[in-house]
Amino acid sequence: MTATVPPPPLLFDQQDTSDIPFVGALLDSMETAACLIDTDERIIGWNRCYEAFFPEHEGQLKRGWSYIDNMRNYFRANAEITDAKLFEETVEAGVARHRNMRDPSLFQKRNGRWLNSRIYWFADGSCLKTWQDVTRQHNRTATDLFMEGTDRGVVLFDANGNFEKANRVMGDIFPRAVDLFHPGTTYLDHLRAYAETTLAPHEAETVARLINRPFPIRTPVARPLQLRRLDGGWLELRERVLFDGSLQTLWLDITTAKALEKSNADLDRLVHELREARQTAEAASAAKSAFLATMSHEIRTPMNGVLGMLGLLRTVPLPAEALDYAETAHQSATALLAIIDDVLDITKLEAGRITLEPLPFRPSELLRSIVALFAPRVAERGVTLRLQTDASLELVYQSDPTRLRQILVNLVGNAVKFTPSGEITICGYTEPAADPAATPDLARLVLEVRDTGIGIPLEQQALIFDRFTQSDQSITRRFGGTGLGLAISRELAQLMGGYISLASAPGEGSTFTVSLPVPKIDAAALEALTNSRKPAPASTLDRPLSILLAEDNEINQRVVIALLRKAGHQVYCVASGRDALEALPEHAFDLVLMDIHMPEMDGLQATRLIRASGKPWARIPIIALTADALDESRQTHLAAGMNDTLAKPIDRDKLLQTLQRWGGKPEAPAAQGADAKPEPARPRFDQARFAELVDTIGRDALPDLIDSVIAAVTERVTDIALHRHAADVRDLHAPAHQLISLFGNFALTRLHDLSRRLASACLAGNRLEVAQLIGELEAQTAADLPLLSEAAQAVTA
Ligand code: ADP
Numbered sequence: 001m002t003a004t005v006p007p008p009p010l011l012f013d014q015q016d017t018s019d020i021p022f023v024g025a026l027l028d029s030m031e032t033a034a035c036l037i038d039t040d041e042r043i044i045g046w047n048r049c050y051e052a053f054f055p056e057h058e059g060q061l062k063r064g065w066s067y068i069d070n071m072r073n074y075f076r077a078n079a080e081i082t083d084a085k086l087f088e089e090t091v092e093a094g095v096a097r098h099r100n101m102r103d104p105s106l107f108q109k110r111n112g113r114w115l116n117s118r119i120y121w122f123a124d125g126s127c128l129k130t131w132q133d134v135t136r137q138h139n140r141t142a143t144d145l146f147m148e149g150t151d152r153g154v155v156l157f158d159a160n161g162n163f164e165k166a167n168r169v170m171g172d173i174f175p176r177a178v179d180l181f182h183p184g185t186t187y188l189d190h191l192r193a194y195a196e197t198t199l200a201p202h203e204a205e206t207v208a209r210l211i212n213r214p215f216p217i218r219t220p221v222a223r224p225l226q227l228r229r230l231d232g233g234w235l236e237l238r239e240r241v242l243f244d245g246s247l248q249t250l251w252l253d254i255t256t257a258k259a260l261e262k263s264n265a266d267l268d269r270l271v272h273e274l275r276e277a278r279q280t281a282e283a284a285s286a287a288k289s290a291f292l293a294t295m296s297h298e299i300r301t302p303m304n305g306v307l308g309m310l311g312l313l314r315t316v317p318l319p320a321e322a323l324d325y326a327e328t329a330h331q332s333a334t335a336l337l338a339i340i341d342d343v344l345d346i347t348k349l350e351a352g353r354i355t356l357e358p359l360p361f362r363p364s365e366l367l368r369s370i371v372a373l374f375a376p377r378v379a380e381r382g383v384t385l386r387l388q389t390d391a392s393l394e395l396v397y398q399s400d401p402t403r404l405r406q407i408l409v410n411l412v413g414n415a416v417k418f419t420p421s422g423e424i425t426i427c428g429y430t431e432p433a434a435d436p437a438a439t440p441d442l443a444r445l446v447l448e449v450r451d452t453g454i455g456i457p458l459e460q461q462a463l464i465f466d467r468f469t470q471s472d473q474s475i476t477r478r479f480g481g482t483g484l485g486l487a488i489s490r491e492l493a494q495l496m497g498g499y500i501s502l503a504s505a506p507g508e509g510s511t512f513t514v515s516l517p518v519p520k521i522d523a524a525a526l527e528a529l530t531n532s533r534k535p536a537p538a539s540t541l542d543r544p545l546s547i548l549l550a551e552d553n554e555i556n557q558r559v560v561i562a563l564l565r566k567a568g569h570q571v572y573c574v575a576s577g578r579d580a581l582e583a584l585p586e587h588a589f590d591l592v593l594m595d596i597h598m599p600e601m602d603g604l605q606a607t608r609l610i611r612a613s614g615k616p617w618a619r620i621p622i623i624a625l626t627a628d629a630l631d632e633s634r635q636t637h638l639a640a641g642m643n644d645t646l647a648k649p650i651d652r653d654k655l656l657q658t659l660q661r662w663g664g665k666p667e668a669p670a671a672q673g674a675d676a677k678p679e680p681a682r683p684r685f686d687q688a689r690f691a692e693l694v695d696t697i698g699r700d701a702l703p704d705l706i707d708s709v710i711a712a713v714t715e716r717v718t719d720i721a722l723h724r725h726a727a728d729v730r731d732l733h734a735p736a737h738q739l740i741s742l743f744g745n746f747a748l749t750r751l752h753d754l755s756r757r758l759a760s761a762c763l764a765g766n767r768l769e770v771a772q773l774i775g776e777l778e779a780q781t782a783a784d785l786p787l788l789s790e791a792a793q794a795v796t797a
Helices: 010-015 021-029 048-053 067-078 084-100 142-149 168-173 175-180 187-197 201-211 255-313 320-350 363-380 401-417 473-479 485-495 523-533 554-566 577-586 603-612 631-640 652-663 687-697 702-722 729-745 749-764 767-796
Strands: 033-037 043-046 105-108 114-121 127-133 153-157 163-166 225-228 234-241 247-253 359-361 384-389 397-399 423-432 442-451 499-505 509-519 546-550 570-574 591-595 622-626 644-647
Touching: 033 048, 048 127, 067 084, 067 175, 084 175, 084 187, 105 175, 142 153, 153 168, 153 187, 168 175, 168 247, 175 187, 187 201, 187 247, 201 225, 234 255, 255 320, 255 554, 320 485, 320 702, 320 729, 359 363, 359 401, 363 384, 363 401, 363 423, 363 442, 363 749, 397 401, 397 442, 397 509, 401 423, 401 442, 401 485, 401 509, 485 499, 485 509, 546 554, 546 577, 554 570, 554 652, 554 687, 570 577, 577 591, 577 603, 591 603, 591 652, 603 622, 603 631, 622 631, 631 644, 644 652, 687 767, 702 729, 702 767, 729 749, 729 767, 749 767
Parallel strands: 384 423, 546 570, 546 591, 591 622, 622 644
Antiparallel strands: 033 043, 033 127, 105 114, 114 127, 153 163, 153 247, 225 234, 234 247, 359 397, 423 442, 442 509, 499 509
């Protein structure tokens, strides 16, 4: 039967007093831990529950074990104190509390259990210590629920600062002060212990200030107080005094939040620095734009003189050699101006300062004008230029035709440049927009420029769209160019909502494709649009204009006056905005050409005063003459009340177009243009044109001039006739070309047309046609040239 006998009770066992088995069994059966300690503070015995509540002592409990060792063991398991000295001090404090203990005491273990400990002292100084698990009762109240639910460490003190309760988080925050979390301790004990065990030494002063407050506390910390931890982390303390004077202290580990705060501050600083850097960059970019605008102004003003004078020079009779020099100089000046314009364009695109000017246009017309522009240059090289369009390109769409033209001129220009032989095809068609149901009025305009030229290696294809990049370093030497054209074209296409793509292989040619979304314009809308844009009534057409020119630069004055007079207009010139204001009442002017930068009063100020004057001329068309080619300048001019802007150097055709637009005068025919077809039924000699010429150069200079013209014409015609059997008729193009302007300027209409046809045939290398036209030229020169001397005699007589 011995097998069924339960093991002897522990307490009893260890005491070796087998005469009281009943007491031992009783103690073991309790749910309260019990431990008997003798006068020398040695453990005499313990029950089963003690082992369950304090598993950290397992294997170490033995009779005669000192209570100090027991304490040590307890703190080792329940508080992480690494500092040996501090550890001993904590243990000693625990033992001292034990020695002085009379009342029950509540504390929480690391595992979250709340234990209520009591002590029973016997007369000989030995004692019985018991621990009851009161976790359930302890957690019952709402406050308890809050305390266990929050992520803050919470400790409650009564109005006198006596400890009431602490939650589990508090033990995590101050693991080395957990032994204080029981009644009998005060807030001051806690603060001291926190400072000693957990806080950084430099916080001692702050803690001292907290400690020095009398109870009940009237001055809880106003704002959350941040305290540094010994290990570098951060804690935050809040205090709340409740109505009964009791105190709630809340502790939060803010180490992570602080780290985030710091990285946020770092980020903020970075953002601030970046913003400043961007502002500096923008200011630099603005300064660059301003510099370029000034430069362009400074370069364009003298260029105005150069180009204007060269243009005039080409129209007067000169020895062949000098004419050639003038032609070359004119070409170089035009090329220089194109480079300045490219640099300006790319700067404006970079600064986002190009604004589009959407207008109705017919793509087919635009393409035809481009073909006409390049036809002579292409013919000169024996390359074929084709245009393929479908019917949809005859319809009207809306886009910025000037910018689209700029893109195409660049692409076709490149194709011509890089295609030594073969052909270039411009192909245009439209496609439905991406979502035709949603946008029925939108089409996609596709324009391809295909060439059979040198092609572009694959690895260069992405690069050539970058500014200042050419596919081959030797290209600059061979073909010239700045490497800006494609960069500008691509950015313009993107600005217009489209793109440019490229397919090419070395030796097999290239195809550049421009694809743009373009709204379709219906006929009625177009009508309304053109009516609203019509600047002058049709009745003002066909009459010479009376123009007031306000311009302070003498060379510019001479150029513009000569151009205007040549076109048959009357010009009255003043040198400042103020003089313009004074001149207006004196004469019924049709239009004002107004320089912007003038002394005394600039063009903008003068325009504002004219517009505000309420006088009959308050609505007179005013055209700005400016060397600032930037878009924002144009906006400023329009805002001041000007109607249009003409960029210097003044381009003759643009000037005449603008005059026609605002003054109703029909545009004079261009002096040259290889695309024009001979017009039949024109008089051999244009009397009106001759009258304009006399007006421009004056009666006195006429006889000399006519003599030189007759000499120059005779010399060139003889020269051409002598070389009619030349091996390469293209050599005859230069003298034939010179004849065009000579005949054109001196009213010899029929000869003018004939010389144009001859120049084209020479370019095309068509020997048969050249031979035939030379025959005609000789005969007609003999017949028509005397008309010029007769007219001159009639005038001078
Ligand atoms: P630019 O022609 O003024 O040098 P672009 O930006 O217009 O500048 O062109 C950049 C480079 O792209 C050219 O120098 C050339 O190397 C290459 N390229 C452009 N178009 C063609 C083409 N049609 N065929 C061959 N190479 C081309």
